[in-house]
Amino acid sequence: MAHQPEHPRLYVCNACQTVHAGTVVEHTDSGHHYEAPDGCGACRESEFTPIEDWPHRHD
DSSP, X not given: OOOOOOOOOEEEETTTOOEEEOEEXXXXXXXXXXXXXXXXXXXXXXXXXXXXXXXXXXX
8 A cells, every 4th residue: 555645734924924834733543633833934923824724814
């Protein structure tokens, strides 16, 4: 059986729009659970939006 790589959850910094991979907070049989990083590596802000919600953030 071929290994299927897991894709991390992605988050967009609300301030500068830099995309970050989430931080693994839990390991389960079904995969990993992620949360947004503590701060943006580019601008140091701490508010993030999951990338799948980004296009709808301003709706």
